[in-house]
Every structure is written in C-alpha cells, then in structure tokens.
C-alpha cells in the first residue's frame with residue numbers, strides 16, 4: 001500500500017534551531033508516526049544560525065533563481081537524513097542570514113512569505129511528493145493561501161491537502177494591509193474579513209486558518225479556550241465558525257532525549273527505582289554549582305521559561321517576597337522581558353542562598369534543573385500545551401501550574417484523600433491563590449514526605465511520549481486522504 005506522505009513546514013525545529021516548544025514538536029513528532037504507513041518529512045529555512053548540521057550530511061537537491069518582491073533571489077534546497085527522518089532546508093542569504101531566526105514583524109512577514117512560497121516552489125523538484133502539507137504557526141500560514149492562489153494553475157498541486165497547527169494564537173503575523181500586500185505579493189482579493197483581514201490588518205495566521213483543510217491545536221483544553229473571547233486573541237469568532245475542522249491534540253515529548261536514565265547532561269542519572277536518592281544528589285550538586293545553600297530540606301522550585309507575560313510572572317512578582325520567605329529555593333533559567341529578568345536578578349541579589357537567576361539560554365542547564373528540582377512552577381496566563389511541565393514530570397519534578405490549556409490536561413492535582421495526582425494546580429489568575437498552592441506544596445514536601453515521594457514515582461511513570469498523539473494526527477491524515485481519493489475519482493454520472 002502506498003504511504004501517506006506528509007511535509008511539516010516550520011520556522012524552527014530541533015536539533016537545528018530552537019527558541020521554544022514549537023521546535024521540540026517539529027523535530028520530535030515526525031519520529032513517532034507509523035513509518036510503514038506514513039512518511040513524514042520536515043522543511044525549514046536554512047538560517048545562518050542553524051546548529052547541529054555537522055550531525056547531518058547535507059546534500060544539495062536543487063538550486064534556482066527566482067523573483068520575490070522585485071528582487072532576484074538564489075534559492076538552494078538541501079536535504080539531510082537524521083534518525084531516519086528527512087529534513088529539507090531552504091537556503092537564501094538575503095532572508096536567512098543573521099544570528100537569530102526572527103527580526104521584527106515587518107521583516108519577518110516578508111521572510112516567511114518568501115519561505116512559504118519557496119516551500120511550494122521546490123516541491124515539483126523533489127523525487128518525493130507530499131499528499132499533505134502540515135503547517136505550524138503563523139510563519140507558515142501563507143502556504144495554504146499560496147496553494148489556493150498562484151499554484152492552482154499547476155496540476156501537480158491539485159488535491160494537495162493542508163493541516164494548520166496553532167502552537168500559540170497570540171502570535172499571528174499581522175501588519176497593516178498595505179504592507180502585508182506588498183510583502184506577500186497577494187492581491188487585494190485576499191484582504192477581506194472572510195480571508196486574511198482581521199481587525200483592519202493583514203493577518204498571516206488567519207490565512208492558515210481560513211485556507212487549510214483542518215486546524216489543530218496542541219491540547220484539548222486550549223482548543224476549547226480559543227473559541228472564547230478571553231483566549232481567542234480576536235479570532236474566537238472565526239474559530240467558533242470553523243469548529244468542525246478544529247481539534248486539540250496534546251503534545252508529547254521525545255522520551256529518548258528527555259530520559260533521566262541516559263541523559264548525558266545530568267550529573268547523576270536515575271530511574272523510577274532510585275529516583276528519590278539520585279534526585280537528592282542532583283539537587284546537592286546544583287546547589288553547589290549555583291552557590292545556593294546546600295540544604296537538602298529546602299524545597300527547590302525550578303523555572304525554565306521564556307520570561308514573558310504569557311507565563312504568569314506578574315503573579316510571581318506580586319508575591320515573590322512571600323515565596324522566598326518559606327523553606328524553598330528558586331532556580332530560574334530564562335530570558336525575556338527585562339521586567340522579569342530584573343525581577344529574578346534582584347531577588348537573587350537579595351537572597352543569594354535561596355534564589356538563583358540564570359538569565360540566558362542553556363539546554364544542558366535546563367536538563368540539570370528538571371533533574372534536580374523538587375517542584376516546577378508554571379503559573380501561565382494561557383498555555384497552549386506547555387512542554388516544560390512534561391519534562392519536569394518525566395524527571396520526577398512536580399509541577400505547580402495554573403489550570404489552563406495543556407497544563408490542565410497534563411498535570412493531575414494532588415488529592416490527599418485518594419493519594420492520587422502528579423502535581424499541584426490552581427484555577428484563577430490570582431497571585432494569592434498561586435501562593436496558597438505553593439504553600440500547600442511546601443507543606444506536603446516538608447510534612448508528608450512519603451506522599452510526596454509516591455507522587456514523584458507516579459509522575460515519572462506517566463506516559464508523555466508522542467505515541468497516542470501521533471495516532472490522532474494519523475487519523476486526521478487518513479480522513480484527508482479519503483477526501484483526496486474521493487476528489488480524484490470522477491463521480492459516476
């Protein structure tokens with residue numbers, strides 16, 4: 001039987017480039033499909049700042065000159081196979097140079113319009129043809145739009161299906177219509193409220209929502225939330241209207257890469273059978289490394305995050321003194337808005353024995369934190385899925401979260417009567433509600449250590465691999481393939 005061919009298009013993907021969870025998803029999910037039936041490949045820009053290319057042997061597939069936005073551009077398409085997955089890289093010096101994948105919105109709209117158009121342009125030159133284009137976030141929102149536009153003249157593209165996954169509805173790729181028209185080359189036909197116009201602006205994410213065959217997002221709760229005004233970021237009306245093509249599929253993590261038994265980045269490896277002692281050793285080593293007091297009884301709370309409003313740090317700011325005045329330590333690894341970077345720097349200077357602020361990006365240190373901490377704080381205002389809490393659970397670090405999006409779907413709150421649960425949670429976006437749950441977690445840690453330790457084991461035993469979710473994506477692909485087949489078969493007259 002012929003395989004279903006799926007091409008993921010994304011602006012970031014591990015192990016090559018990562019600024020957030022999107023990269024983890026784009027790089028790890030393709031490995032978990034049933035390879036006898038699905039051939040899932042990935043295409044991304046070949047930014048100058050890509051890493052890890054030494055692990056992959058790049059082969060040039062094609063190069064050509066094309067026009068985009070009144071300039072001539074040289075495009076080089078390369079391919080590499082890593083862990084059995086094919087990756088395609090679209091190279092172009094004009095758009096993809098620089099130390100970071102993103103610049104400012106005006107330039108990024110043009111950059112990703114170019115990327116989206118090139119994804120379609122290179123397809124006829126591959127020896128492999130996708131049945132389904134699976135687009136991720138606003139940067140690839142124009143792929144379904146261009147597919148519907150200039151590419152429809154070519155039979156090659158007929159009946160090609162599209163899926164659009166929302167990883168974060170907050171980021172939509174919007175600018176005034178005149179600029180978006182100029183940057184994308186799309187005609188005024190597309191800039192009406194039923195297409196790419198949203199609240200008088202041009203909106204690339206909206207293009208993806210309107211023109212794709214199916215929409216998914218990264219947890220069931222977030223799929224429901226985004227149909228409400230509070231979480232809908234101005235697009236809740238559209239999402240309600242399109243709900244028959246919308247579904248929520250929770251993210252997983254790469255359980256080979258995030259594996260406390262084999263992780264080369266953690267000093268003391270562990271499994272369920274020895275987690276309690278070995279986590280304590282990791283904690284002692286991290287305390288020493290970061291200059292915190294070497295106190296085994298202080299509950300160590302980790303934060304590994306973009307330091308932005310989304311992640312709920314205004315709640316932390318509000319009660320930071322109260323948090324620090326308990327028997328806890330706080331280890332923060334993150335970068336973001338200076339307000340939060342400085343908040344944590346300030347408290348680290350105030351309480352050097354208790355607070356450590358590591359204001360940079362480090363994959364290895366993030367693993368050390370997941371392994372060493374007792375608890376992990378993620379009080380997000382909204383959270384489409386969240387991967388950090390899954391990584392924490394995998395390393396037996398109990399999340400303290402707000403009940404929103406994927407946090408609600410993946411962290412089961414501790415119930416002291418039934419002795420169930422894998423973490424702690426609170427419902428309202430309220431600093432004192434968060435504080436009381438932190439205090440409760442501290443009391444369980446300090447006074448009922450057996451309950452805590454049992455929870456550590458339950459957390460580690462949960463299955464957060466991609467297996468179940470990959471099956472749900474496969475079901476969507478199967479439905480689209482059935483539609484495709486129907487369209488390709490001429491109806492009996």
Ligand code: ADP
Nearest residue numbers: 020021305333334360361362363366386387388
């Ligand atoms: P988001 O994608 O909204 O940032 P997720 O929880 O889905 O949130 O994913 C965040 C990912 O980025 C996790 O893999 C987390 O470990 C990682 N991460 C965030 N900040 C840092 C940092 N400063 N250093 C290392 N890893 C980080």
Ligand code: GLC
Nearest residue numbers: 021022167383384385386387
């Ligand atoms: C986004 C979301 C995060 C999600 C990630 C991967 O960055 O903020 O919640 O886990 O995408 O889907």
